[in-house]
Amino acid sequence: MTASETRKTKRQDNLSSDTDSKTEKSWSFWTVFSSTFLTIFLAEMGDKTQLATLLMSAESQSPWVVFAGAAMALIATSLLGVLIGYWLARRLSPKTLDIAVALLLLVITGLLVGDVLNS
Amino acid sequence: MDWQLLGLSFITVFLAEIGDKSQLAAIALGGSSKSPRAVFFGSITALILASFLGVIAGGTIAQFLPTKVLKAMAAIGFAMMALRLLWPELDED
Numbered sequence: 001m002t003a004s005e006t007r008k009t010k011r012q013d014n015l016s017s018d019t020d021s022k023t024e025k026s027w028s029f030w031t032v033f034s035s036t037f038l039t040i041f042l043a044e045m046g047d048k049t050q051l052a053t054l055l056m057s058a059e060s061q062s063p064w065v066v067f068a069g070a071a072m073a074l075i076a077t078s079l080l081g082v083l084i085g086y087w088l089a090r091r092l093s094p095k096t097l098d099i100a101v102a103l104l105l106l107v108i109t110g111l112l113v114g115d116v117l118n119s
Numbered sequence: 120m121d122w123q124l125l126g127l128s129f130i131t132v133f134l135a136e137i138g139d140k141s142q143l144a145a146i147a148l149g150g151s152s153k154s155p156r157a158v159f160f161g162s163i164t165a166l167i168l169a170s171f172l173g174v175i176a177g178g179t180i181a182q183f184l185p186t187k188v189l190k191a192m193a194a195i196g197f198a199m200m201a202l203r204l205l206w207p208e209l210d211e212d
Contacts, residue, residue: 029157036148036161039200040141042193044169046186049135053173056128065121067174069128074166077136081145082159089150097150098204104147105201108140112194116187 043112046119049074132170141166144197151204 044050053070057063089097136142145162149155 029154032148032152032154032157033161033164035196036144036158037165039193039196040144040162041165041169042189042196043144044141044166045172045189047139047141047169049132049139049141049166050169050173052131052135053128053170056131057174060121060124062121062124063174065124066128067171069125070132070170070174071167073129073132074136074170075163076133077139077142078145078159078162078166080137081142081162082149082155085146085149085151085158086155088146098207101147101151102201102204104143105197105204108143108147109194109198109201111140112190112197116190116194119187 043108047115148200 049070053066056070057066060066088100092100141162145158148158148162152158
């Protein structure tokens with residue numbers, strides 16, 4: 001059982017098992033996929049990676065090579081990020097994890113607000 | 120295939136993204152979510168689409184898309200996720 005599973009169970013231990021499966025369903029693959037997609041996509045628009053890709057592809061004669069290189073780099077950094085998150089999740093208590101994740105999300109919010117104000 | 124250009128763009132983007140907010144988001148969402156795989160696929164789709172737009176749009180994208188508005192919306196999204204984690208009661212209907 002992962003830490004987040006334990007946490008979910010703890011929160012719902014007073015509910016019946018059939019509400020439990022319902023809640024699990026609402027956090028399905030596609031819910032997580034689309035919320036991650038939307039927030040990260042919006043956050044990355046006009047970000048330095050996009051600008052770097054844009055400039056490098058404009059400079060070089062082969063934009064698709066630049067695109068392939070950038071795509072591989074982004075896959076690698078996301079994979080690292082998810083693995084680090086998963087590793088941390090198994091080592092921290094659910095409560096600590098909740099607070100740490102919330103603080104991290106607030107840091108991201110702060111970085112984005114900084115971007116908006118500075119651009 | 121221009122391997123030097125491929126390597127150059129890989130290294131540039133890789134170094135720029137280490138510790139960047141999208142990687143922090145992947146750490147946060149991947150740790151708190153029940154399906155880290157969905158977070159991984161969601162984030163790579165978003166990142167690849169964003170850099171694809173960068174490649175096809177050339178220099179014009181900054182003029183047409185109000186990136187400030189998009190980023191402000193993303194900031195609201197992340198803030199809401201954080202609040203939901205800090206006060207789980209808000210989540211219950």
